[in-house]
Amino acid sequence: MSLDKIYEKVVDRNPGEKEFHQAVEEVLDTIRPVMEKHPEFVEAGVVERLVEPERQIIFRVPWVDDQGVVHVNRGFRVQFNSAIGPYKGGIRFHPSVYIGIIKFLGFEQIFKNALTGLAMGGGKGGSDFDPKGKSDDEVMRFCQSFMNELFRHIHPDTDVPAGDIGVGGREIGYMYGQYRKLKNRFEGVFTGKSPEWGGSLVRPEATGFGLVYFTHEMLKKENMDLNGKEVLVSGSGNVAQNALKKCNELGAKVVTLSDSTGVIYDPDGISGNKVDYIEELKNIRRGRIKEYAEEYDVEYVDGGNPWAFDGDIALPSATQNEILEDDAHKLVDNGVFAVGEGANMPSTPEAIKIFQQNDILFAPAKAANAGGVSVSGLEMAQNSQRMSWSFEEVDEKLKRIMKNIYRTSYETSKKYGDEGNLVLGANVAGFMKVAKAMLDQGVI
Ligand code: NDP
DSSP states (O other): OOHHHHHHHHHHHSTTOHHHHHHHHHHHHHSHHHHHHOHHHHHTTHHHHHTSOSEEEEEEEEEEOTTSOEEEEEEEEEEEEOSSSSEEEEEEEOTTOOHHHHHHHHHHHHHHHHHTTSSOEEEEEEESOOOTTOOHHHHHHHHHHHHHHHGGGOBTTTEEEEOBTTBOHHHHHHHHHHHHHHHTOOOOOOSSOOGGGTOOTTHHHHHHHHHHHHHHHHHHHTTOOSTTOEEEEOOOSHHHHHHHHHHHHTTOEEEEEEETTEEEEOTTOSOTHHHHHHHIIIIISOOOTHHHHHHHTOEEEETOOGGGSOOSEEEOOSOTTOBOHHHHHHHHHTTOOEEEOOSSSOBOHHHHHHHHHTTOEEEOHHHHTTHHHHHHHHHHHHHHHTOOOOHHHHHHHHHHHHHHHHHHHHHHHHHTTOTTOHHHHHHHHHHHHHHHHHHHTOOO
16 A cells, blocks of 8 residues: 555544644655665555554543542553564653544654664553642542553553653652552563662653753764753753753753743753752642742743744754744744754644754654653663663663664665755664564564
């Protein structure tokens, strides 16, 4: 079947799942030259099989709030592809979650995980539960109820979840605790665990650090570095905070952070004690970014995003489709010359086109934010060995992995005739690895 027909079928069979359609369309568009070179993939129906998840689980998650009122949320786990390893991918708690979001994330995860060079398949999960404004006890009861169903479907050799939006150390702790109680087994079934009980050092930092390592590699190719550059970061959660820290370490100046209510602009840079303030605000008090503007007397734009400000580099690290076509024009007009995607699919296809037409250095999410899942893979390795490695050892491995992902993506773009197009390079390199494995393993 042609790639166009496959795409039409995906849209037909998955109505209304627009984020999933978008993710599939981008990959299919970039693998056209591969399919011409490899008719055996077409004959074996590799792409038809790839776009259909191996398994999709949807379940009821009932829980009781502090007032004794019963609520019912919906839980999801999409086990997309296990040709090169156990399903691996995070869990997202956000009111916008529905099956189309989980499928887009699970689909992208297949190629991202392949790029890391580690043995991990693709999966993703989540719920439309909103942890914002909930007490710790409510979050705990929700997580326990979520695990009361999920535990049947996961195992260290089958499917190993991690965190994502709305799921950090607190939520992973509650889910892991419930898994351990239900299974009576202490095993590496989650990554992003606390280092006190089986987690890897550097896992919390890995996505943000990896994003900056990848961006550094991309700049190095052009004989540039991050030193002295002004950086626009969106979001203020796990990825944004750690991208901020690594940018500061490498001499860059981060001037924006945001959340779903607005954006702050600090022309002096968010560094030193201000970083501690952000961590306390977001991870402990769970407050709004606006409070930063009040504390440090800087500009705050209610409902705004970072893309209207001047800068050199943009690191979108909040959510999908946060850079629209107009935003991309603004970034180009305001002098941004490089974009590194920390979030998953933060730029729309129209925005990516604008970047490419204007020769902006562009690091796509599947490659640039693969640091998180890479260290998750290293956490699984440590759990299997019942060992834990030092911070320096894991950080060194992360750096090497990000360097390799950059090199693989770059070399693949060159091989397929569009040197420097890392969207093409990352998609094709990830696809080739999974497609070959599926071919080897027969039609299953
Ligand atoms: P967090 O929950 O820690 O932080 C998310 C941040 O993004 C918050 O500041 C949040 O603001 C903001 N945000 C979320 N949704 C929206 C929205 N609809 N509009 C505007 N702002 C929004 O999540 P992470 O930092 O872990 O994840 C951020 C992105 O990175 C996601 O796309 C995720 O899939 C991706 N990613 C994460 C990895 C990880 O290891 N954690 C690995 C690879 C990718 P608010 O608090 O107001 O909601």
